[in-house]
Amino acid sequence: MRIAPQGAPRARTLAAATRKWRRSGVVILLAMLGLMALAIEAAAQVPVPGKGSSRARKPGEQLEAAQYPVFEFHSGFWNNLHHVLYEQARIREQRPLARPETPNQRAGTLPKLSAGLPGPGEVLTAEEARAWGEAVDYYVRTLGNRDLLFDSDMTILKNRLVEMANCGDLSGRSGAGCASGLKAELVAALESAAGVYRARWWNEHDRANRAWIAAATPLVQEHGTLLAEQLARVYQSEWPTKRIRVDVCVYAGVHGGYTTLDPLHITISSGDVRNQGAAALEVLFHEASHDLAEGVRNALLREYRQRSKPVRRELWDAILFYTTTEFVKQAISREGTAGRKRAEQEAYWDRHRLTARGWQNFQRALDRHWKPYLEAVMLGSAGPDDIERALARVVEAL
Incomplete structure (x- = not known):
């Protein structure tokens, strides 16, 4: 999955990342269940003034060390509607909905993650059909061909809709705080579609989002402390000290999820088959x-510039995926993991190996040069410069 900053890129280097790793801030997970339960309970099925998917918190609010890592889950109406219309x-335009699962498979031939709306046999009233059709028409003309992640306007729109979670409208009719400031034509499209979405599909989508959250929560509770510790050690960094907002939507782009920074904000699809079961744990920590x-x-x-090689930007994401997958695989394979059958484990890893994501060219280099570094970190024998040496060898091998 991909990532782009919401604001100006932060100046962070490996040298800066060698600041002291605060073990006490990573390894304790005492308040996870209570905090997650609060976030889930705060998600209203129909947004009306004073009710919504997000409980209020002060800007920049931080948690005590004993509460790491904390993912704050939300199922928000406006954000879900936006992603569904997208x-x-x-x-309608026959654009790809998902990244190919094999290198030679065209994205356009993949099964749709969800069917067109209305579904087969579902009949809308004339007014509903007009309102929904006009909203989809607007997205076809203006937004459907844009990138959810790398297009800064799409990021701004997503962020604003998240902020409007407690509002019953976006034009300010229910109060000055609900004047979104978005383009009038976009507001009209979203508000027109909102009535149809509430009446026809929102309850089902919200239930699916809540079910995904309920399934992911015990996995994070059981394994999250150790995973946060391991990843912080590998990257010589610190686990985020603030709550990590996770917006769960029925659809979340071609990769099944994406992340923006400043602040750290994750959007994940509850309907994507790649995010189910143990994969929920991987996608969150990835x-x-x-x-x-x-x-x-x-x-x-x-390393690429020093060798005058073309930059392969997907290598960064492949390394993060490879690293998280290695540790999640260890976590769910340990004896005593409740309800985890070996057949389920094997099926998961078969679906999520690098070759299944078009990154097969990286597999050998990462196995040979990156995995030994991961093992050295876990044994406590890795030196402060070993991460750069490992990355240099990976780039040289490709």
Whole structure:
């Protein structure tokens, strides 16, 4: 999955990342269940003034060390509607909905993650059909061909809709705080579609989001402390000290999820088959790793430039995926993991190996040069410069 900063890139290098790792801030997870329960309970099924998917918190609020790592889950109406309309526009235009699972498979031939709306046999009233059709038309004309992550306007729109979670409208009719400031034509499209979405599909989508959160929560409770510790050690960084906001939507782009920084904000699809079961644990910590591993990205860019090689930007994401997957695989394979059958484990790793994501060219280099570094970190024998040496060898081998 991919990542882009919301604001100006932060200057973070591997040298800066060698600041002292605060073990006490990573290894204790005492308040996870209570905090997650609060976030889930705060998610209203229908946003009306004073009720919504997000409980209020002060800007920049931080948690005590005993509460790491904390993912604050949300299922928000406006953000879900936005992503559904984006998906429906791409369906109409026959644009890819998911990244190919094999290198030679065209994205356009993949099964749709969700069907067009309305579904087969579902009949809308004339007014509903007009309102929904006009909203999809607007997204086809203006947003369906844009990138959810790398287009800064799409990031701004997503952020604003998240902020409007407690509002029943976006034009300010229900109060000055609900005047979104978005383009009038966009507001009209979203508000027009909102009535249809509430009446027809929102309850089902919200239930799916809540079910995904309920399934992911015990996995994070059981394994999150150790995973946060391991990833912080690998990247010579600190686990984020603030709550990590995770917005769960029925659709979240071609990769099934994406992450923006400043602040760290994860969007994950509850309907994507790649995010189910043990993969929920991987996707959460993989996405959160982007906040830890900017130094890795900078080091890779330096290595490519020093060798006058074309930059392969997807290598950074492949390394984060590879690293998180290695540790998640260890975590769920340990004896005593409740309800985890070996057949389920094997099926998960078969689906999520690098070759299944078009990164097969990186597999050998990472196995040979990056995995030994991971093992040295876990044994406590890795030196402060070993991460840069490992990255240099990976780039040289490709």
